[in-house]
Amino acid sequence: xxxxxxxxxxxxxxxxxxxxxxxxxxxxxxxDRFIGHVFRWHKPWYAVPASGKLAGTEQRFTHPAxxxxxxxxxxxxxxxxAREQAIRWLLKAVADREADHHITPVHDGWPLPPxxxxxxxxxxxxxxxxxxxxxxxxxxxxxxxxCWQPIGGYPGSDNPWMVRCLLHAESAWExxxxxxxxxxRNRQLPSTYRHKGCLPDAEVRARVPAYQA
Ligand SMILES: [Zn+2]
Numbered sequence: 001x002x003x004x005x006x007x008x009x010x011x012x013x014x015x016x017x018x019x020x021x022x023x024x025x026x027x028x029x030x031x032d033r034f035i036g037h038v039f040r041w042h043k044p045w046y047a048v049p050a051s052g053k054l055a056g057t058e059q060r061f062t063h064p065a066x067x068x069x070x071x072x073x074x075x076x077x078x079x080x081x082a083r084e085q086a087i088r089w090l091l092k093a094v095a096d097r098e099a100d101h102h103i104t105p106v107h108d109g110w111p112l113p114p115x116x117x118x119x120x121x122x123x124x125x126x127x128x129x130x131x132x133x134x135x136x137x138x139x140x141x142x143x144x145x146x147c148w149q150p151i152g153g154y155p156g157s158d159n160p161w162m163v164r165c166l167l168h169a170e171s172a173w174e175x176x177x178x179x180x181x182x183x184x185r186n187r188q189l190p191s192t193y194r195h196k197g198c199l200p201d202a203e204v205r206a207r208v209p210a211y212q213a
Contacts, residue, residue: 007095009088015110021160021176024110025090033105035094037112038086041125041159047086049093050109054101061085117162123155139179145210146182146190157183167199167207 013031015024022037036049047059061082080088093103118124121136136154143150143163151162151174160176173195184190189211192204205211 007097009091009095012087012091014087018111019162019174019176020115022112025087026110027091027094027105033107034109035103035105036090037110038083038090040083042156043082045082045086047089049090049101049103050106052093052101052103054093059086059089061089117151118153120153123153123159123161125159126154126156139183142183142210143179145208147208147210148177148182154179165194165198167194167204173198 010027011031012035013026015026017023020039022039024037025035027033027035034050036047038045038047040046044060044062047061048057049055049059063082064080090103093099093101094105096102121140122128122132126132126136132154139154139157140150147166149164149166151164155161157179159178161179162174163177163182165173175195177195182190192201192208192211194204198204199207
């Protein structure tokens, strides 16, 4: 009996993240064939295949436990960092044509359509508990004092949150930020640098209520 030799993984390229912090993975001679995307939510990373039986589903990968090292270089097992596991899972699904969930690279498919904005207090991925609701309401109040408007529900402090800068009468800036950065550290106010092209320090201090307390 011959040992099954795993197919070599294809060369790949990680594209720029979209506004929701999803990273596309490309293969092919021009590195332009889309095979799926990866993203982080809290600590784990997720891989979402672009085609095949599992297209559009989320495959979850967690970081190795401390001390769980010495990874087999040919293994996409749990000793690898979660992001690498997620990418390798996609690449293996491309390389293994016999796999049930084989991924055929696609020409288009990226960028992905935006996720519909939630109109609820909590991001759809957040567990709806009284504690999370209370926390979300507090954070949204603090966000308003910093002149930011949430575009979707609260995603937790360490996940990207689409927000709108309220310091511009026209062409409002929108983008993903993290509450863990927005809130400032050690009970200090956050930096007055908000985003590229925003107002200078003195004007931010003059117009944002949080800096006048
Ligand atoms: Zn701004």
